[in-house]
Amino acid sequence: MFNEDYKTIQRMAPLLQRVLIVDPQPSGARLIGDLMRNIAHSQIWMAASTPKALGVIKSVEPQVIFVEASGPGVDGADFTRALRRSDLSARQAPVIMVTANATAAGIIAARDAGVHEFLRKPFTTKDLLRRLEAITLRPRDWIEAVTYVGPDRRRFNSGDYTGALKRRSDARATPDAARILQALKILKSAVGAIEGDPVQALRSMQAQAADLQKAAVAVSDMKLSTASADFQRFLIQAAARGPLISAEVAKHAQPLIDMMPKDAGRDAEAA
Numbered sequence: 001m002f003n004e005d006y007k008t009i010q011r012m013a014p015l016l017q018r019v020l021i022v023d024p025q026p027s028g029a030r031l032i033g034d035l036m037r038n039i040a041h042s043q044i045w046m047a048a049s050t051p052k053a054l055g056v057i058k059s060v061e062p063q064v065i066f067v068e069a070s071g072p073g074v075d076g077a078d079f080t081r082a083l084r085r086s087d088l089s090a091r092q093a094p095v096i097m098v099t100a101n102a103t104a105a106g107i108i109a110a111r112d113a114g115v116h117e118f119l120r121k122p123f124t125t126k127d128l129l130r131r132l133e134a135i136t137l138r139p140r141d142w143i144e145a146v147t148y149v150g151p152d153r154r155r156f157n158s159g160d161y162t163g164a165l166k167r168r169s170d171a172r173a174t175p176d177a178a179r180i181l182q183a184l185k186i187l188k189s190a191v192g193a194i195e196g197d198p199v200q201a202l203r204s205m206q207a208q209a210a211d212l213q214k215a216a217v218a219v220s221d222m223k224l225s226t227a228s229a230d231f232q233r234f235l236i237q238a239a240a241r242g243p244l245i246s247a248e249v250a251k252h253a254q255p256l257i258d259m260m261p262k263d264a265g266r267d268a269e270a271a
Contacts, residue, residue, distance in 0.1 A: 049073030114150025144207035
């Protein structure tokens, strides 16, 4: 059955060994489970509700998660959002949302919750393989913002989209320049969110400072590298002292924020 995809499956298989299926309907979970066993000899765990699924994740650390869009005890978007904002080690695991009722609104809601791929029922083995290939062999950048946590939404396509790019920036900036600009925008937004969501704001600032330092090395920007390293050290010390003080954080973040182009736009979280 899989002869033509054998080499691709071999490359994907190591990343598909632990699979969690969140579905209140046992028949639906069994179908996906049987397919995954045939494709990658996966170990399968099943959960009929969001609370049970989050409990399984604590001990299993799945490499990929399938979640039904809706059903008794399961809301795929809410589950994904809770996972992304949790402290679980598998919070970045690829999530594939499954549904028989695919609407534009549903696809957008899934994307904005942090879902990686969207799988419509009924689906073929080929459809499933395309989604698996996307999450394993074409990984997307991880976005750790305040209002959004998940894979870069600009590459979300549910496996089917082949249309034109929607943003002018998609075809404008170099990858490194775009990466730096996005990180600076998210950082600025996170600084402004300290009082409203201090936990995610801190996590976001830490992620952006680390990403900026990596990007600075790639473009040989010593000023950016020094500023991002200084800010990372400040965050470690400030978090150890207790609750973050908004004005203090803003002062230490300013050297980085000042590097944002004046015409960078109004969106602070453009991911």
